[in-house]
Amino acid sequence: xxxxxxxxxxxxxxxxxxxxxxxxxxxxxxxxxxxxxxxxxxxxxxxxxxxxxxxxxxxxxxxxxxxxxxxxxxxxxxxxxxxxxxxxxxxxxxxxxxxxxxxxxxxxxxxxxxxxxxxxxxxxxxxxxxxxxxxxxxxxxxxxxxxxxxxxxxxxxxxxxxxxxxxxxxxxxxxxxxxxxxxxxxxxxxxxxxxxxxxxxxxxxxxxxxxxxxxxxxxxxxxxxxxxxxxxxxxxxxxxxxxxxxxxxxxxxxxxxxxxxxxxxxxxxxxxxxxxxxxxxxxxxxxxxxxxxxxxxxxxxxxxxxxxxxxxxxxxxxxxxxxxxxxxxxxxxxxxxxxxxxxxxxxxxxxxxxxxxxxxxxxxxxxxxxxxxxxxxxxxxxxxxxxxxxxxxxxxxxxxxxxxxxxxxxxxxxxxxxxxxxxxxxxxxxxxxxxxxxxxxxxxxxxxxxxxxxxxxxxxxxxxxxxxxxxxxxxxxxxxxxxxxxxxxxxxxxxxxxxxxxxxxxxxxxxxxxx
Numbered sequence: 001x002x003x004x005x006x007x008x009x010x011x012x013x014x015x016x017x018x019x020x021x022x023x024x025x026x027x028x029x030x031x032x033x034x035x036x037x038x039x040x041x042x043x044x045x046x047x048x049x050x051x052x053x054x055x056x057x058x059x060x061x062x063x064x065x066x067x068x069x070x071x072x073x074x075x076x077x078x079x080x081x082x083x084x085x086x087x088x089x090x091x092x093x094x095x096x097x098x099x100x101x102x103x104x105x106x107x108x109x110x111x112x113x114x115x116x117x118x119x120x121x122x123x124x125x126x127x128x129x130x131x132x133x134x135x136x137x138x139x140x141x142x143x144x145x146x147x148x149x150x151x152x153x154x155x156x157x158x159x160x161x162x163x164x165x166x167x168x169x170x171x172x173x174x175x176x177x178x179x180x181x182x183x184x185x186x187x188x189x190x191x192x193x194x195x196x197x198x199x200x201x202x203x204x205x206x207x208x209x210x211x212x213x214x215x216x217x218x219x220x221x222x223x224x225x226x227x228x229x230x231x232x233x234x235x236x237x238x239x240x241x242x243x244x245x246x247x248x249x250x251x252x253x254x255x256x257x258x259x260x261x262x263x264x265x266x267x268x269x270x271x272x273x274x275x276x277x278x279x280x281x282x283x284x285x286x287x288x289x290x291x292x293x294x295x296x297x298x299x300x301x302x303x304x305x306x307x308x309x310x311x312x313x314x315x316x317x318x319x320x321x322x323x324x325x326x327x328x329x330x331x332x333x334x335x336x337x338x339x340x341x342x343x344x345x346x347x348x349x350x351x352x353x354x355x356x357x358x359x360x361x362x363x364x365x366x367x368x369x370x371x372x373x374x375x376x377x378x379x380x381x382x383x384x385x386x387x388x389x390x391x392x393x394x395x396x397x398x399x400x401x402x403x404x405x406x407x408x409x410x411x412x413x414x415x416x417x418x419x420x421x422x423x424x425x426x427x428x429x430x431x432x433x434x435x436x437x438x439x440x441x442x443x444x445x446x447x448x449x450x451x452x453x454x455x456x457x458x459x460x461x462x463x464x465x466x467x468x469x470x471x472x473x474x475x476x477x478x479x480x481x482x483x484x485x486x487x488x489x490x491x492x493x494x495x496x497x498x499x500x501x502x503x504x505x506x507x508x509x510x511x512x513x514x515x
Contacts, residue, residue: 018251018260019188019268023200025242025250026181029142030204031211032239033177034312036149036170037114038212039231041316044107046220046228047156049098099226100156108449111313113164114171115441121175122438126431127283128176129183133252134427138180139243145173146239153229178434182418183427187253190271192357194419195366195412199349202411206342206404209312211235213338272423283428287489293421294429296481300371300414301437303474307378307467308407309441311337314448314463315400321455323393336397337404344408352412363420363484370413371482375475377406379468386461414478421483422490 102110121141128137148169155162181201189197216231223230251257254268288294315337352370355361361369381403388396418433419426447466452459 017264018254018257019190019193019197019264022184022188022250023197025246026184026201027204027207028242029138029246030177030181030201031208032142032145032235032242033174034205034208035212035235036145036239037174038209038312039149039216039235040111040114040167041313042213042216042220043228043231044102044110045316045320047098048100048102048107100160102160104449106160108445110163110167111445112442113167114174115309115438117168117171117173118175118441119171119435119438121172122179122435123428123431125176126179126183126427126429129180129427130283130425133256134180134184135246135250135252137176139246141173141176142239142246143243145170146236146243148173148236149232149239150236152232152236153225179427179431182415182430184252186419186423186426187272188268189419190268192271192353195349195352195356195416197349198416198419199345199352199411202415203342203345203408206338206345206408209338210336210342213316283425284489287487288422288425288429288432291421291487291489292481293417293483293487294433296478296483297414297417297429298433298436300474300478300482301433302440303375303470303477304407304410304414305437306440306444306470307382310444310448310463310467311404311407313441313445317448317452318460321452322390322457322460323396324390337401340401340405341408344405345411348409348412352416364482365484367413367417367420367482367484368479370409371478372475374406374409374413375471377409378403379471381406382464383461383468386457386464389457414482417482417484421485421487423486425490 125137125141148166152163152166152170155166181198185194185198185201212235215234219230219234220227223234225233251260254260254265257265348370352366355366355369356363381399385396385399385403388399415430418429422429448463451462451466
């Protein structure tokens with residue numbers, strides 16, 4: 001490298017830069033997105049006194065009934081089942097806090113209602129972010145999200161119909177999140193930092209799921225307003241607090257930020273290849289809907305979300321019905337796999353960008369490696385966990401940790417691929433793919449409920465078999481049809497070709513932004 005080229009290298013701040021502050025805020029926003037999404041999965045166990053209490057009690061008593069168990073002829077099996085039954089203390093936890101007599105189909109509809117609202121705002125959310133900027137759209141939507149979450153206990157004690165309406169509205173307000181984040185990263189993320197920034201942001205859902213499961217379980221047992229009511233107040237107020245900091249610390253694009261350094265602004269725009277404050281006035285809808293790489297992402301997204309939403313809505317129920325954890329253990333242990341997923345997500349982003357910048361692998365190759373590794377992990381360990389009996393239930397928790405970690409690897413695969421192939425239109429693109437991929441959120445809880453009418457381990461095996469089949473399908477489709485370069489329809493006149501290239505900038509990890 002000659003002196004002239006060396007002189008052109010600029011020291012660009014990283015850890016406290018404006019793009020990383022945006023990543024931290026996106027992380028926290030997605031944290032509250034998932035906390036307010038999954039809290040109902042735990043809260044509903046405490047809210048309902050229907051067959052949860054009576055059937056669980058009878059189930060415990062029936063462990064000594066010779067008619068109940070096909071394995072009754074074997075005395076060892078009888079002893080094992082009694083041991084599991086004695087470990088199940090969830091009935092005492094729920095009996096004192098339950099207020100409602102909602103049957104299992106009703107509970108499934110409540111869990112699914114979120115996704116009916118969520119799906120509506122996917123494409124509009126991406127379009128609004130591209131047209132008016134993601135900062136305003138996401139901030140207003142999350143204000144409504146927090147408000148509707150806080151109102152949920154009052155609605156539940158008033159009318160079941162109001163619960164349906166509020167869960168729909170929470171999903172509706174939350175639906176802009178992922179399209180907004182993708183749209184903003186299309187303007188903020190340099191290509192060779194794209195995986196790191198986006199996967200860090202997308203570690204937020206895993207951490208939000210941890211809080212949603214673990215904290216909800218403890219609030220259910222020890223919180224105010226009969227326990228379960230405090231779940232909605234805590235996460236609703238937290239969401240409103242995030243909105244305040246979001247408006248104070250973020251900007252729609254680097255050029256709109258009053259606090260960004262000149263070095264960072266020049267670095268981002270040089271690497272991305274266009275002026276970031278120019279809002280989209282035209283969306284190539286026909287080219288998007290006829291693009292094979294787009295449909296590869298759609299199919300892969302659907303396959304991923306089937307397993308993801310099955311776990312999000314069904315894991316606490318699986319922990320209770322098959323593994324016989326009580327409500328306090330249930331919330332905490334349901335959260336453990338998502339801690340693994342958050343860590344793996346961040347590591348996967350670092351590995352993906354390293355494979356691109358240092359090893360020199362093509363973007364498409366890296367994305368495919370990540371998807372195959374992720375989906376294989378999910379399929380194998382989910383099926384394995386389904387065969388573990390409650391006598392070895394902590395082994396099942398370990399296997400579930402590996403399975404959910406696979407969803408963390410996925411973050412460096414197809415989600416980043418939206419920005420790879422269409423950085424200007426990443427918000428709309430993600431809105432389209434996530435619209436289709438939200439269907440599993442509406443269907444998967446209903447399928448899981450239909451496949452587990454008597455709540456046996458064998459029935460839950462069928463639930464996880466379906467997840468494994470979707471994982472295999474997604475791996476095949478993405479491997480064959482995915483692309484990694486910016487598509488011709490996603491470029492405009494004057495755009496620099498951005499893709500697999502080495503940066504001429506040196507990014508430094510400094511606690512202070514360089515002037």
